[in-house]
Amino acid sequence: MSRLIWIVAVLVLLTAVGTGWFWLVEGWSLLDAAFMTVITLSTVGYDEVRPLSDRGRIFVMIYLVSGLGVFLFAVVQLGEMFVRAELRTWLRRRGMNSTLHSVKNHFVICGFGRMGRTICRHLADRKLPFVVVDHNESALAECEQQGWPCVRDDATIDQTLMDAGIERARGLAVVLDSDADNLYVVLSARLIAPELQIIARATDENGAHKMEKAGANRVVSLFTTGAATMAQLLINPQVEDFFEFVSGSGTTLDLAEIRVHAESPCANCALSETDFRQQGVIIVAIRRPDGEILLPPASSTMIRADDVLIALGKVSAVSELLTCETKV
Secondary structure, three states, X not given: OHHHHHXXXXXXXXXXXXXXXXXXXXXXXXXXXXXXXXXHHHOOOOOOOOOOOHHHHHHHHHHHHHHHXXXXXXXXXXXXXXXXXXXXXXXXXXXXXXXXHHOOOOEEEEOOOHHHHHHHHHHHHOOOOEEEEEOOHHHHHHHHHHOOOEEEOOOOOHHHHHHOOHHHOOEEEEOOOOHHHHHHHHHHHHHHOOOOEEEEEEOOHHHHHHHHHHOOOEEEEHHHHHHHHHHHHHHOHHHHHHHHHHHOOOOOEEEEEEEOOOOOOOOOEEHHHOOOOOOOEEXXXXXXXXXXXXXXXXXXXXXXXXXXXXXXXXXXHHHHHHHHHHHO
């Protein structure tokens, strides 16, 4: 930015010097003076606007010889800046496209409003891969600045969801501005990826009910969720403080769910035989594939493939555990 300011200042100064001479010394009008300055610096070859005095001709010779070099240098520098900026943008977007083609087990965030930004920050804090889908150019610019992969297109189009790698995704958050768009995206995503975890936002109960019917695993209704949170704060303020501490950004603790794969080291092992505690992770609950929840799980509980472990621990330990299970 400082370089751009310097270049613009040089061009303005050169123009001001020439315009000032023709206006004050030669007695021309301001428009004629500015026009003569521009055609002199640009060497377009027009005739003199008005007859010049001898000292005016001497000034033009000196001004042309000295000013032309400075003018051309400033113009070249300005052009170089724009070319470099465009090249950086092209390289960044090319790298982003490469990331979009290779990313898997990621989250897709449809909508980059206030809620979408908050979701992205939480995922970024936990170093979890995600892709943003939004049609707004400012969203793309902000994502590029943050280094977040982004698809700039309409999320209600199936090809857009496929460009975001929804078939390889781990989950989808649908937080567009309208319930109608959210419903359409939920339906499209469920048809493309039948096993995908889909979370959607609704503004009322009617919209939430329709999204559940369309295939959303969970629907967050802003008013209902907000009211439930306020009720919990009234009844159990300390418990809510704990959950806010765990889920908040910048905290040292994290609460996450981990799906156990058949190839996982902890599969077919008793909970006491694992090294979760040595890693700084506590298994709070285990959800069986049939929906049974073991809370709290006994130390002799066998961990099976397709179980979901609810883990609480240090952010670094939980992130490492998530990464290991994702790679399996």
